[in-house]
Amino acid sequence: QVQLQQSGPGLVKPSQTLSLTCAISGDSVSSNSAAWNWIRQSPSRGLEWLGRTYYRSQYYNDYGVSVRGRITFSPDTSKNQISLQLNFVTPEDTAVYYCARGPRPDYYSYFGMDVWGQGTTVIVSS
């Protein structure tokens, strides 16, 4: 049974960096079929896909348009986890952040975004 356990601070000051981790059990960050996604949800923006990381002979990162240039994903094979860093946060980055397992682009027809973390509420405020 695949499970995702998220961790990270719930409060971040404006202009600082938001860091979250998503520990994977029951699957591998180097999976041959899965991509590891980050999604956030706020009342003003709804569900927003932030991007994903996946392995296909090497690691690839795809970033959503809204956060491109401020966001970085890092896979950690020793801990079997992925991390997110979002730089220069503003109050508009206040949201519930989720990690989720989904398919690699060549596996879209085989499974969906089928396992989600518990969510982390992040508030950006001084």
Next chain:
Amino acid sequence: QTVVTQEPSLTVSPGGTVTLTCASSTGAVTRNYYPNWFQQKPGQAPRPLIYSTTNKHSWTPARFSGSLLGGKAALTLSGVQPEDEAEYYCLLYYGGVHLAFGGGTKLTVL
């Protein structure tokens, strides 16, 4: 910027049938968008229901079904139960590096 549009709200009677739709600002939704559907209740993470247009997860109740309808992705609930009251979201894959969620449909069972 790609926009995925869903009905903001729908109401259905218990035991009834309702169809939720998911449209893309880029044109007709086809199987190549691999539509996914999720159910979300307050305070919970989205729960996956449908992937790749019509495929159910092992936990998806039989009364939920996915399809394409009039150039949109569709989620039909047949024999609605009170516990189906929730927010429903679609997700479209645009190929390349782009995915987008719809704005959600609040389904009321009344």
